[in-house]
Amino acid sequence: MSTILEIKNLKKYFSSQKAVDDISFSIEKGSIFGLLGPNGAGKTTLIRMITGIFYPDAGSIQLNGKKFDPVTDVINIGYMPEERGLYKKMKVGEQAMYLAQLKGMRKQEAFAQVKLWFEKFEMQSWWNKKVEDLSKGMSQKLQFVTTVLHEPKLVILDEPFSGLDPVNSNLIKDEIYNLAQKGTTIIFSTHRMEQVEEICDHIVLVNKGHKILDGTVREIKQQFKQHIFTAEVDQLPSALEHNSFSIVKKEGNNLTVKINDGFKSNDVLMHFINQQSGIVAYHEILPSLNEIFIRLVEGTPTARQFEAIPA
Amino acid sequence: MNKIWIIIKREYVTRVRNKTFLLSTFLFPLLMFALIFGGAFIGANGTEQRKIAVNDQSGLYRNNFKDGSSVAFGYPDAVTRDNYKDKGFEGILIVYSADQQKADSVRLYTEKQLGLSTDEAIKNQIQKINENRLLMERGVTRNTLDSIKQLSESKDALNYRSYQVRGAEVKEDNKKLAIVIGYISGFIIYIVLFIYGAAVMRGVMEEKTNRIAEVMVSSVKPFQLMLGKIIGIAAVGLTQLFLWIILIFILSSLSSLFISPEVLEEAQKMNESMPSMASNNTMALSFLEGKTVLFNSVNWALVIPCFIFYFLFGYLFYASLFAAVGSVVNEDPQEAQSLMLPITLPIVLGIFIMINAVQNPGGSLAFWGSVIPFTSPIVMMSRIPFGVPWWQLGISMISLIIGFLFTTWLSAKIYRTGILLYGKKVTLKEMAKWAFRKA
Numbered sequence: 001m002s003t004i005l006e007i008k009n010l011k012k013y014f015s016s017q018k019a020v021d022d023i024s025f026s027i028e029k030g031s032i033f034g035l036l037g038p039n040g041a042g043k044t045t046l047i048r049m050i051t052g053i054f055y056p057d058a059g060s061i062q063l064n065g066k067k068f069d070p071v072t073d074v075i076n077i078g079y080m081p082e083e084r085g086l087y088k089k090m091k092v093g094e095q096a097m098y099l100a101q102l103k104g105m106r107k108q109e110a111f112a113q114v115k116l117w118f119e120k121f122e123m124q125s126w127w128n129k130k131v132e133d134l135s136k137g138m139s140q141k142l143q144f145v146t147t148v149l150h151e152p153k154l155v156i157l158d159e160p161f162s163g164l165d166p167v168n169s170n171l172i173k174d175e176i177y178n179l180a181q182k183g184t185t186i187i188f189s190t191h192r193m194e195q196v197e198e199i200c201d202h203i204v205l206v207n208k209g210h211k212i213l214d215g216t217v218r219e220i221k222q223q224f225k226q227h228i229f230t231a232e233v234d235q236l237p238s239a240l241e242h243n244s245f246s247i248v249k250k251e252g253n254n255l256t257v258k259i260n261d262g263f264k265s266n267d268v269l270m271h272f273i274n275q276q277s278g279i280v281a282y283h284e285i286l287p288s289l290n291e292i293f294i295r296l297v298e299g300t301p302t303a304r305q306f307e308a309i310p311a
Numbered sequence: 312m313n314k315i316w317i318i319i320k321r322e323y324v325t326r327v328r329n330k331t332f333l334l335s336t337f338l339f340p341l342l343m344f345a346l347i348f349g350g351a352f353i354g355a356n357g358t359e360q361r362k363i364a365v366n367d368q369s370g371l372y373r374n375n376f377k378d379g380s381s382v383a384f385g386y387p388d389a390v391t392r393d394n395y396k397d398k399g400f401e402g403i404l405i406v407y408s409a410d411q412q413k414a415d416s417v418r419l420y421t422e423k424q425l426g427l428s429t430d431e432a433i434k435n436q437i438q439k440i441n442e443n444r445l446l447m448e449r450g451v452t453r454n455t456l457d458s459i460k461q462l463s464e465s466k467d468a469l470n471y472r473s474y475q476v477r478g479a480e481v482k483e484d485n486k487k488l489a490i491v492i493g494y495i496s497g498f499i500i501y502i503v504l505f506i507y508g509a510a511v512m513r514g515v516m517e518e519k520t521n522r523i524a525e526v527m528v529s530s531v532k533p534f535q536l537m538l539g540k541i542i543g544i545a546a547v548g549l550t551q552l553f554l555w556i557i558l559i560f561i562l563s564s565l566s567s568l569f570i571s572p573e574v575l576e577e578a579q580k581m582n583e584s585m586p587s588m589a590s591n592n593t594m595a596l597s598f599l600e601g602k603t604v605l606f607n608s609v610n611w612a613l614v615i616p617c618f619i620f621y622f623l624f625g626y627l628f629y630a631s632l633f634a635a636v637g638s639v640v641n642e643d644p645q646e647a648q649s650l651m652l653p654i655t656l657p658i659v660l661g662i663f664i665m666i667n668a669v670q671n672p673g674g675s676l677a678f679w680g681s682v683i684p685f686t687s688p689i690v691m692m693s694r695i696p697f698g699v700p701w702w703q704l705g706i707s708m709i710s711l712i713i714g715f716l717f718t719t720w721l722s723a724k725i726y727r728t729g730i731l732l733y734g735k736k737v738t739l740k741e742m743a744k745w746a747f748r749k750a
Contacts, residue, residue: 085522
């Protein structure tokens with residue numbers, strides 16, 4: 001797979017903060033990429049540089065193998081910011097048309113696309129409604145449509161599911177998969193780790209302006225696994241203890257064990273088998289992204305402190 | 312460029328389609344006319360005539376006072392300060408001196424205060440009566456006196472005109488009309504700066520509070536967004552101005568059908584009593600005289616293009632500043648108020664200089680006020696009807712254009728930062744820092 005976005009040594013310093021301090025990563029075409037980090041980690045600043053709203057102080061952004069140009073690449077990017085909104089007094093259809101044309105689409109082209117998406121999301125009847133009459137979920141859908149209707153190569157979604165009910169959440173989630181299938185790359189920024197785990201192929205975790213984690217969800221889970229297994233046996237062995245593991249939790253015939261250094265998971269199984277216990281189930285417990293997130297981010301103060309930057 | 316055009320179109324269309332636009336477009340000229348002509352009417356019909364009793368101990372003034380529209384005189388017997396009210400008068404004028412050679416001491420007592428000009432008019436009458444008396448004492452007969460008076464007051468006796476000389480050109484001066492035109496155009500520009508400046512600010516605030524700003528700036532540059540809004544609203548303003556001119560033209564032709572010039576002249580005659588009405592009536596009168604005078608004595612070929620220029624560039628000069636303020640304000644309108652102060656102050660100052668400038672269009676205050684871009688749109692417009700040297704007009708226009716480029720450049724930098732900043736209260740100091748930092 002080819003790389004669509006490559007970020008090298010990106011830096012953005014504000015007068016009181018190093019918002020983004022030397023971050024590099026690359027994103028493959030057609031993947032769903034999770035950009036994670038606690039509040040104030042520098043995610044929004046990073047995204048604003050990728051969308052051309054901010055200029056980086058240092059470093060480079062390559063889109064599709066070429067140097068990113070905020071003016072010409074507007075058509076290639078669809079951005080749904082966390083702080084999002086629409087012109088309240090405008091009609092839904094006009095609003096969608098307006099935003100599409102600002103992306104550089106011609107009028108007929110925009111009209112066809114808007115119609116297509118409105119049909120897909122069953123929004124045709126909204127065309128002449130005013131935006132202020134829409135519910136939060138409805139305007140969220142409209143927002144999503146306006147983000148993707150110019151068929152950008154790179155879609156950036158900042159907390160796309162906030163305020164959506166499960167049905168509409170799924171609708172948009174399906175559409176995200178759809179887009180990815182068609183080769184659109186999606187950057188997905190959120191705090192909701194269970195969504196990341198479900199959706200993302202690849203994640204990057206930033207904290208305090210630095211990248212602290214980069215890899216596929218699988219790799220990362222492997223990297224952070226603590227060798228904990230659950231075992232269910234038909235009867236507990238008479239000699240439960242063994243130096244290959246230590247018991248973390250015991251509930252009836254269910255055991256959660258941590259394998260000690262120098263042993264393998266099969267050593268535990270061998271012990272049970274030798275003890276004539278029938279194995280009903282045995283599998284590894286991988287840490288959730290949530291746990292990894294908390295473990296990595298813990299210890300940093302919840303509110304980022306302002307630091308003096310020597311000029 | 313194309314994107315700015317799309318933004319301009321949206322800003323224009325959404326505003327022109329708005330009901331408030333239609334309402335204000337049609338109500339404003341009506342209101343103005345109601346004010347001008349309504350004032351004239353009240354002046355003509357509504358003044359109370361005050362009855363003054365005269366107790367003349369010298370006997371010189373008895374029956375010599377002329378009744379005006381604001382005062383009438385009566386000469387009841389044995390009237391004193393204690394009983395004039397019982398006799399149906401509202402005031403008493405007592406002439407104390409019995410010695411005809413000495414200066415008379417005259418006292419006027421009223422319960423309700425008379426206007427300054429009424430007071431003056433009574434004083435003038437007394438002087439006039441005295442003057443006549445003294446002339447007759449020197450041997451001038453009543454007949455001679457009357458004929459002299461008649462001659463001097465007739466229009467044939469004096470033909471006075473003032474001219475303005477500019478190089479070889481000698482132009483008839485019409486100061487009254489120039490004042491009226493100067494006032495009106497200065498005021499319109501003043502109002503325009505506020506109405507449309509505030510419209511720009513509200514538009515920017517709306518984008519920010521609706522949280523659409525970030526969506527927008529991911530498609531267009533903040534500068535394009537700001538400029539598109541400013542130009543779009545300028546187009547709305549020009550449309551409105553154009554409609555106003557048409558409406559005012561129609562209304563002024565209509566009003567001359569309903570109000571005869573005599574009524575207004577009558578109204579003007581009695582202005583002594585109500586000086587505040589004077590300007591109104593002059594204006595109303597000028598409108599009606601307009602049919603003949605207005606088009607000849609004013610250099611419309613200069614006034615109209617200049618008006619459009621100062622209307623447009625005055626707006627552009629301030630609009631970007633209003634946009635900058637709008638970009639840093641959060642939901643709190645109070646915040647906007649305090650940040651707007653540095654912008655509104657020079658505009659209000661402009662109006663004060665303008666009021667001075669129409670009285671003294673060649674003075675140095677008028678000159679500086681009309682050259683410095685902060686006040687020039689208002690002040691220069693009030694000077695143009697009087698005639699302004701070309702070089703001053705040139706400097707004023709060039710400095711306004713440069714000023715506009717400067718404020719736009721400055722505001723764009725504040726705007727760019729401010730529009731993406733949420734929840735933080737921004738001080739003027741911070742705004743200045745954004746404006747002057749590099750990149």
